[in-house]
């Protein structure tokens with residue numbers, strides 16, 4: 269258990285490291301603009317998918333164009349009714365149209381890729397069962413693993429932190445079980461759990477929180493990342509997968525940006541408020 273004093277750090281406003289290089293290479297106007305914040309895991313999902321699917325885009329995560337979802341600028345509210353990132357603005361319509369909500373954006377991008385780049389985060393439609401197995405994994409991540417991450421990082425007293433760690437580890441084990449089931453039942457090479465596999469929708473929806481568990485949770489909660497060799501090899505493949513790696517900033521950006529969650533500062537975010545209120549995430 270590791271509890272650091274609150275040093276009052278705020279979230280970063282510009283990506284760093286490899287993510288910055290990727291952002292600089294996607295600075296020119298395109299049909300799709302990703303409204304983003306550098307620390308946001310929901311944004312990272314969409315960014316990874318854009319990279320993997322090979323769809324042209326412009327991303328706004330640099331100091332001069334980053335979207336601060338806590339300040340809710342007017343152009344963000346136009347594309348995302350709750351003022352949450354990520355959102356896509358579709359510039360080839362007049363007036364521009366928009367899509368928000370990370371999981372919906374991922375489906376939208378899959379559909380675009382199906383008729384353009386022909387890349388996919390899912391097995392082919394001719395393999396409905398293999399696709400369902402990936403959807404089951406992603407569903408588990410959305411309903412169990414993501415809320416467990418926030419409950420753990422926001423827990424302040426020791427008892428709650430111990431419970432938070434247990435629940436988060438259990439959520440990881442639940443995901444591993446679903447990966448093993450797909451490995452046993454399916455022929456599909458979609459998914460990084462299998463050595464030699466390709467990036468799947470489940471890898472994309474889970475990756476940003478798994479990544480933050482290895483830096484943010486380790487730093488603030490002394491989290492012991494499950495040590496099984498298969499899981500470690502999976503994390504290694506995921507974090508080093510080019511489309512994922514290209515969206516990662518240097519780790520201190522995440523550690524600084526999550527200090528407000530680790531101390532459960534009042535009004536940290538809509539997600540944090542929902543966790544505190546025990547309601548569903550926005």
Ligand SMILES: N[C@@H](CCC(=O)N[C@@H](CS)C(=O)NCC(=O)O)C(=O)O
Nearest residue numbers: 308310337352353369370537538550
């Ligand atoms: N359900 C949304 C959640 C997005 C979300 O909560 N984004 C955070 C940043 S990580 C945000 O925009 N927060 C602004 C706020 O809390 O007002 C999605 O999947 O896109």
